[in-house]
Amino acid sequence: MYTPSHFTAVLLFALFASVVFGITQRSETRAMVRYGVYCFSLFVLGTIAASWVMWLIKH
Amino acid sequence: MSTTKAIMKESAVQSKAGPKKFSAWLIPGLGHWMQGRWIRAILLFISITCMFALGLAMRGMVYAPNTGDVLDMLGFVGDLGDGGLYILSVVFGWGHHIVQVVTADYGTKFIVVAGLLNFISAVDAHSLRVGRKR
Numbered sequence: 083m084y085t086p087s088h089f090t091a092v093l094l095f096a097l098f099a100s101v102v103f104g105i106t107q108r109s110e111t112r113a114m115v116r117y118g119v120y121c122f123s124l125f126v127l128g129t130i131a132a133s134w135v136m137w138l139i140k141h
Numbered sequence: 142m143s144t145t146k147a148i149m150k151e152s153a154v155q156s157k158a159g160p161k162k163f164s165a166w167l168i169p170g171l172g173h174w175m176q177g178r179w180i181r182a183i184l185l186f187i188s189i190t191c192m193f194a195l196g197l198a199m200r201g202m203v204y205a206p207n208t209g210d211v212l213d214m215l216g217f218v219g220d221l222g223d224g225g226l227y228i229l230s231v232v233f234g235w236g237h238h239i240v241q242v243v244t245a246d247y248g249t250k251f252i253v254v255a256g257l258l259n260f261i262s263a264v265d266a267h268s269l270r271v272g273r274k275r
Contacts (some may be wrong), residue, residue: 083199083244085244088243091247094192102258106264
């Protein structure tokens, strides 16, 4: 059984989803890469921000 | 007259697209591969298949057809998007266990999202085929 840490799971999820979003939502190669990186950043930063919000709610 | 010809051409493309849409759903990236977009096809195949495999490795659950909770039914619809991978999981009995740890819950989501991404990929392949996208 593979048991990644929560953050590793987020990174894996963001990586694969961003690749598919980049390829399917843009037409030019350069735009695909840029959009993929943008989605990856939003996934990771959004998760970190949500984690801090939950931490603040708990404390 | 030209409008009629355009409609007939569009319907001819649509009728030929049926099996190709099916194949794009069956194997992730196959729709792009059949149109000569190999790099996109390989990236889509690796991404969707790895996500599905990681979900199973985390002991994620594969939803069976059900009429119970709404989320369970939606989970099944998402899993259906995995196409051939879902068929393999049914045939070989993968992912038929109870979720007991938090990583298994992540794994279940990985499997559902892999299916949804494959739906997007198949629709994209269709858009490329009909010329809606370059």
